[in-house]
Amino acid sequence: METLNTPTTAEERLADSDITAAVEQLFRLRKGVGANHIQVATQAGVVLLTGFTENLLARERAADIALAVRGVCGVVNQLEVKPPDVPDARLQHDVNQALQHDPAVCHYPVSCRVHSGTVTALGTLQTWAEKRLVLNVLKGVRGVRSVADRLTFRGSEIDNTDDEITAQIRAFLDWSIRVNSALVEISTRDKVVHVSGTVGTAAEKEYVVETAYTAGATRVDAHNLLVAAWALSPELRRNKYAPRTDAAVAKAVHDVLRHDPRLTGFAPAVLVKNGVVTLTGSVGNLRAKRSAEQDARGVVGVWEVENQLLVPGQAPEHAASIRQHLQEALARDPYVGHYTFSPEVQNGEVQLLGTVRTHFEQQHAEEVATGIDGVTRLENRVQVQPSNSPFAPQNFPLTGGYESTPQTVPDSTLEQRIRNHFFWCPTLHAQEIQVAVERGRATLTGTVDTWLDRKKAARDAREAGARDVNNHLRVATPGPLE
Structure with missing residues (x-):
């Protein structure tokens, strides 16, 4: 691997107290964590989270938000989960239904036992990625206090030698827009992967570890993988975004799609022309279609994705069944289960109707x-009625948060909030992004390095309180090789 010189100048140091204040502010502004019940402390860049959340998804969301803060080297998540009481019999039913009706995991040989809100998952899967999907489904059931992981995986689908595991990790990282692989060293012995070197953020470190498990590692030692802001330097990442041939990009996209268990059993066709990826063929469900596009956008050299994947339609007589499964899934979700939704279904096309308190819940209902x-x-027609509206739903959970209306936040205040979000984002703070706010609507202009940066900038603006975002950011594109 090419050796890169590290900077000799003193690296910018962010005070622990400033990092703590930034994490606390983000918890207050971003919905779905329950900021009032979380305590934050920072020592040498490592954030400690204590207190409690109302569900496992909120617990993980809190850690993910902290991991993505500039200056954070790691997160110790000691948050407890205090969900609403759900009788074990009911929770057992909901867990079984969640597994049965999730299109990605419904055929996996998994069984669960429930006791006092703890779900014990049993079974043998093919890969670590399948195991993670199952655990995510269980964590998304309202009333689950914890998940005892007793799942194993045979690894028959990924039965690589040590050298093959190392090569696979290297290929994944080289083609991912998320991490500068040139600064990461990888070695494997008896399927235990050791990673060292430097990454730019704590979130990147988590991504490297997950990538190693996806490639077939049985254990990952990342103690010697350091987090340092200088690793985000554009100069160091210039080779990362160097032009690639369309053929090489197409192969990389194929490889990424092949390792996504949400796409198991489907083989989308990939055509790349001048960095524009066109996906064709069919997949089994709408989430798989969206996942394929997201996977493709995460590949270096992809500048745009035309998602022409088809999801087979359903006969009219299946509409009632789809509607029932949809309502049941929304009802058992820890974020939106307390709301009432009235979806309309015709030939598999859904209009999602209902009222929630926050844009976060609106988007989460769509994801469900x-x-x-x-x-x-899916057409998301869920309405957002803030907590200070007379039409707001009642009996909301702790994790919902407070959704300010555009009228209650002056444009100048909202603009500063958005700029603060960008300042504390490791990948956005040094990029040339201009922000303008008028009547609660944010307009973003300038150029960013990747599609991921563009998407994150818009999401951060919404989470800062913008009622809408005009995202005119351009992605720097050096152009494909001839």
Whole structure:
């Protein structure tokens, strides 16, 4: 691997107290964590989270938010989970239904036992990625306090030698827009992967570890993989975004799709022309279609994705069944289960109707709906009524948060909030992004390095309180090789 010189200048140091204040502020602004019940402390860049959340998804969301803060080297998540009481018999039913009706995991040989809110998952899967999907489904059931992981995986699908595991990890990292692989060293012995070197953020470190498991590692030692802001330097990443041939990009996209268990059993066709990827063929559900596009956008050299994947339609007589499964999935979700939704279904096309308190819950309800087998198209018509509205739903959970209306936040205040979000984002703070706010609508202009940066900038603006975002950011594109 090419050796890169590290900077000799003193690296910018961010005070622990400033990092703590930034994490606390993000918890207050970003919904779905329950900021009032979380305590934050930072020592030498490592963030400690204590207190409690109302569900496992909120616990993980809190850690993910902290991991993505500039200056954070790691997160110790000691948050407890205090969900609403759900009788074990009911929770057992909901867990079984969640597994049965999730199109990605419904055929996996998994069984669960429930006791006092703890779900014990049993079974043998093919890969670590399948195991993670199962655990995510269980964590998304309202009332689950913890998940005892007793799942194993045979690894028959990924039965690589040590050299093959190392090569696979290297290929994944080289083609991923998320991490500068030139600064990461990898070695494997008896399927235990050792990673060292430097990454730019704590979130990148987590991504490297997950990538190693996806490639077939039985254990990952990342103690010697350091987090340092200088690793985000554009100069060091210039080779990362160097032009690639369309053929090489197409192969990389194929490889990424092949390792996504949400796409198991499907083989989307990939055509690349001048860095534009066109996906054709069919997949089994709407979530798989969206996942394929997201996977493709994460590959270096991809500048745009035309998602022409088809989801087979359903006969009219299946509409009632789809509607029932959709309502049940929304009802058992820890974020939106307390709301009432009235979806309309015709030939697999869904109009999602209802009222929630925050844009976060609106988008989360859509995500839940995309995972229902038989949903081919989704129009999210869920209305957002903030907590200070007379039409706001009642009996909201702790993790919902407070959704300010555009009228209650001056444009100048909202603009500063957005700029603060960008300042504390490791990948955005040094990029040339201009922000303008008018009547609660944010307009973003300038150029960013990747599609991921463009998407994150828009999401950060919404989470800062913008009622809408005009995202005119351009992605720097050196152009494909001839």
